[in-house]
Amino acid sequence: MGDKTSAHPGAAGRAPTADQPSDIRNVVLVGHSGSGKTTLVEALALTAGAVNRAGRVEDGATVSDYDDIEHRQQRSVQLSLVPVEWGGIKINLLDTPGYADFVGELRAGLRAADAALFVVSASDGVDGATRMVWDECAAVGMPRAIVVTHLEAARADYEQMTSVCGQMLGDDDPDAVLPLYLPLHGPQGPDGHAPVAGLMGLLSQRVFDYSSGERKDVEPDPEQLAQIQDARNRLIEGIIAESEDEGLMDRYLGGEEIDLKTLIEDLERAVARGTFHPVLAAAPAVNGSRQGLGTVEVLELITGGFPTPLEHENPAVTTPQGKSRPPVTCDPEGPLVAEVVKTSSDPYVGRVSLVRVFSGTLRPDETVHVSGHGLEDRGHEDHDVDERIGAVSSPFGKQQRQLSRAIAGDLACVAKLSRAETGDTLSSKDDPLLMEPWVMPDPLLPLAIQAHSKPDEDKLSQGLARLVAEDPTMRLEQNQDTHQVVLWCLGEAHKDVALERLRSRYGVQVDVVPHKVSLRETFGEQVAARGRHVKQSGGHGQYAICEIEVEPLPPGSGIEFVDKVVGGAVPRQFIPSVEKGVRAQAARGVAAGHPLVDVRITLVDGKAHSVDSSDAAFQTAGALALREAAADAKIHLLEPVAELTVMVPDEYVGPVMSDLSSRRGRVVGTEQAGGGRTLVRAEVPEIEIGRYAVDLRSISHGTGRFSRSYTRHEPMPPQLSVKIREQAEKGT
Known part of the structure; x- marks a missing residue:
């Protein structure tokens, strides 16, 4: 791994293919915006021979040909797949956006991958959001490695950055995050900065010189050997600590020289298990070179140390009706189970679905069953239909290269699935299955x-x-x-x-x-009123009079209508008409146009005419009576109150609580959540948290997250209530 002989690269213009799952590696690149993920993908594609030195394949596509919006915004906004080949292994590189707003694309990438490369800028370090994703990967045991970029920056310090990574990402064991290489610096420039020209392999004790644009394996000089030794000893101890051979540490401490083959094999097993996380360095090729610094080492880590899809436990499956089924395995001959991890629209071929095949083999033009994902609350309907797929292809930028099939463990694009959406399961139409969905972030x-x-x-x-x-x-x-x-x-x-x-x-x-919240109105006091609807315009007129009493009820009571008419003052057939008119007016509101709630409306008296009274007349009279009551009473505007649960690192608890108080919020409790984080619970008016998703990110430097749920409506402060009623009167 990294110290082995370089594998043969793939060929530009040819879509990489795999005949068996053991020849596939699915790797997601994770890191904050600007850390260099896309640049690293391009450098790996160049080194692997997927593109030529101009960054293009034979058909003119480039690895950077993604969404037009990305070009305009100068940042990645969606998950993209770049397949390359190295040493006969197909590597599916999943480039994810680093900006927090597109965490859904990141989660999709984590779902589709079997291992993760965390890309960290040597000049910027590890941010809180990257640490959160690291913890997510740790929770599911996903293998992880770290690639340090931007080594050319003036303030870049590789050794310090590897130490920071060990402290922040070491899962309480910094020796589980250690470098495999040390940078080899070239001559100092006029500014005093010495660029990185190569790498020194700690296990092999060899120097890999990239200064010519091609990786050259050379003997280290005595000074370089001395630099290597201390870091090498710590690395060996870290590898042996993770070894399955319990006697290996005793042999090492006893002075035995552990052979290189054993160390590399133990390292690869520890990486694949997710218990050891090597740190590497990489930089793009310069001056027309073919190989960027460290790219060969990264490719060898992926092919030698990261697990195959056979080693990745598949998500649980059920029938679309929810009946449990045995787990599916990564077998090309097994039942078809694939999942849509991304959906996009192409102006020429229509909807294109990026799928991960977990079991079976997906072939062009076959009919599959599409099972929905249960996100109806977000406007995504459930699906339970058969569809005929179109072409199966391998993406490269905006280009699609045709494939004859996609086997279990692989990723491919499928055309013409008009009903399938992200998160849907594709399976055999004769044996429909539904895969357990991944957790989607809640849009707030x-x-x-x-x-x-x-x-x-x-x-x-x-x-x-x-x-x-x-x-x-x-x-x-x-x-x-x-x-x-x-x-x-x-x-x-x-x-x-x-x-x-x-x-x-x-x-x-x-x-x-402007976004509006769902306000309500209610009466603040008991009041009586009369509704009189009397019109005579030739022929049958309209005649209805009703007298009502309105009194407030406890929150959550709704609208209660009571009939207390005696002596037939209002004929029995018109009582429902009065109630209908009252309820219709309550729905329209009586002060600022918001629904009326939590009142009891009692019909106590009225008058009717033997000829001119009608259902419509008493509906109108009931509505008039309620409006008259509102004109003489104190009306409260009720605003919705949400319960917020905010999770933040301990150092941001004070600023978060202060901010919640400024939003008229009431903190109802805090509790320790482990890992140096605190859960804050508060009740806050919804009108005050319209932009809280943006503001919390600013307060917590991207490390906070929250959820919200409606609790109740409660009276709005008088000054705010007056302002809203004035706006309603002006029609704004």
Whole structure:
């Protein structure tokens, strides 16, 4: 691993293929925005021969040909797959966005992968969000390695960064995160900075010189050997500590020289088990070179140390009806079970689904069963249908190269699945199965929109449906109280991408409008009123008079209607008419246009006419009576209150609690959550937390997360209530 003879690269222009799962490695690249993930993928593709020195394959595609939005925003916004080949092994490199708003794409990448490369900038270090993802991987035992980039930066310090990684990512054991190589610095430049020109292998005690643009294996000089020795001893001790051979440590401490073959084999097993996490260094090729620094070592780590799909436990499966089924294994001859990990739209071929095949073999033009994923609350309907797939292909940037099949353990793109969405399961139509879904982040930033024009209004529904079909982290809401169309997003950048895709991809121009919360109204005191609806305009007139009493009820009581009419003042057949009119007016509101709740309305008296009274007349009289009551009473506006549970590192608890208080929030409790984190529970008016998804990220430097749930409506402060009623009167 890294110290072995270099494997033969693949060929540019040819889609890598694998005949068996043991010849596949699925690797997700994780790191904060700007850490160099995409640059590393391009460097690995160049070294592996997937592209030429101009960064292109034979058909003109480039590894960087992704979404047009990514080019405009200068950052990755979606999961992308770059397959390469090294030493006869197909490597599926999954490049994920580093920005927190696109954590859904990251989670999809983690689902599709069997191991993770954490990309850390030598000049920026490890941020809190990267640590959170590291912990997620640790929880499921995913093998991880670290690649340090940006070694050319003036303040880059590889040795210090490996120490930081050990402290922050060592899972309480810094010796489980150790470098396999030390940087070899070239001559100092005029600015005093000595660029990294090669690597010194700690296990092999060899120097790998990249200064010529090609990796050269050379003998170290005495000074270099001295540099290697201390780090080598610590590395060997770290490897032996993870060895399955319990006697190996005693032999080593007894002075025995452990042979290189044994060390490498133990290292590879420890990496594959997820108990040891090697640190490597990498940099892109420069001046037309073919090999970037450290890229050969990274490729050898992936092929030699990362597990095959055969070693990865598959997610649980059931029937679409929920009946349990035995686990599926990574067997190309087994039952077909594949999962859509990403959905995108191509202007020429339509919807394209990136799938991970967990069992069986997926072939072009076969009919599969599509089972839904249970995200109806986000606007994603469940699916339980048969569909005929189109071509099966291997992506490279925007290009698709045809495949004859995709076996268990592999990743491929499938065309023409018009119903399948991200998270759906593809299985045999004769034996439908449903795979346990991965955890989707909850979108908590509301975006209220409306069509810009009549033509946009005609296209809006279809455009929104296609948008949420691609992105399961987005929730579409048609709010019945506020009559707004609301897209719930993960953050500002996520929101911007959604609007841009609506405009450029689906041809829908929308306007963003202020998001409204679902307010309510109630009476603050008991009051009596009379509704009189008497009109005579020739022929049958309209005659209805009713007298009511309105009194407030405890929260959550709703609308209660009571009939206390005596003596037939209001004929029995018109009592339901009064109730219908009262309830209709309550739904429309009596002060600021919000539904009335938590009152008892008692009909106590009234008058009718033998000819001119009617159902419609008494409905109108009931509504008038309620409006008259409201005019003479104190009306409270009720605002929704949410319970927030906020998880943050301990050092941010104070700022978070102070911020919640400034939002009229009430902290109801805190508790230790382990790992230096605290859970804060608070009740906060929903009108105050519209942008909390953005603000919490700023307060906690990207390390905090929260959930929210509706608890109740409660009276709004008088000054705020007056402001909202004035806005309602102005029609704003």
